[in-house]
Amino acid sequence: MDRRRTWLLCSYWALTVALLAIGAFLAVRAPIDETMGPIQKLIYLHLPVAANTFLAAFVVFIASVGYLAGRRQTWDDLAHAAAAVTVINGTVLLLTGMCWGKVAWNLWWTWSPRLTFSLILWLLYVAYLIVRHRIASPERRALVSAVYGVVAFLDVPLLYLSVKLLPDVHPTMSGLTPAMYAALWTWMAAITLFSVGLVTVRFSIGRLPIFRWEKSCGPAIVPPAAGLTG
């Protein structure tokens, strides 16, 4: 069983790395946009991490609702794992966006609605992780995090609506050739697999008996037999 699981895990990460390599190849081969120049190629990373930031935030929301409904620790562990991946994807989203802005607008940052709501989203999930870290009691931590996870997700529809309703300097996706779409969808698949893999590994760490024991009782010398050997 262990050997099969290891084989599956290795295959999963090999597929992810292979897709990233193919994506990199397709991105290099894709034609350069006439108006934006080479910096337009950043869309192949920027857009997938944006989509996965929202996807991970949605998982936090679903897991938080799940915890509030059933009070099962599994949901809390899933929300924690997804929140960490939201922050990581959000970091890459902001970094690539800033690099693009510097080249295209000669500005690292501008307070446009989409950029502002993206920054707020990132800050909300950074705060989520800090709040979790500061609460000692596991039950209280899970409850506070679940309520926070539901409220924090409200920024995502706000971000979506701001794009539709408010004037914004942020460019929209248009005029892509089939070769550009091929690169974009390969990157989308690769980054999604990568993010799902990260959530799974983070979730698995949270589910390890030693971690569960330490979370509730502090650093373990000898955890209870049922938790470890069962």
Add this chain to the structure above:
Amino acid sequence: MSDSAATMLAFALGIAVLAGYAAYLFVQYRRALARTRSAVLKERGVSSPKQAVTTELKPRGPVKTS
């Protein structure tokens, strides 16, 4: 800095953040597994993993009972 260099730098930065977090998680996972293993061994009264392996060895020849 040229546009091409800025694009490559931004890609490198983004991939480095993602890969760095993946590596951090991998190390954390390995450490947690090792701690779990050592805690199980302690609980069973085994001082080192080497000792635990020795206890599971089967005798090669017939064992004299008399």
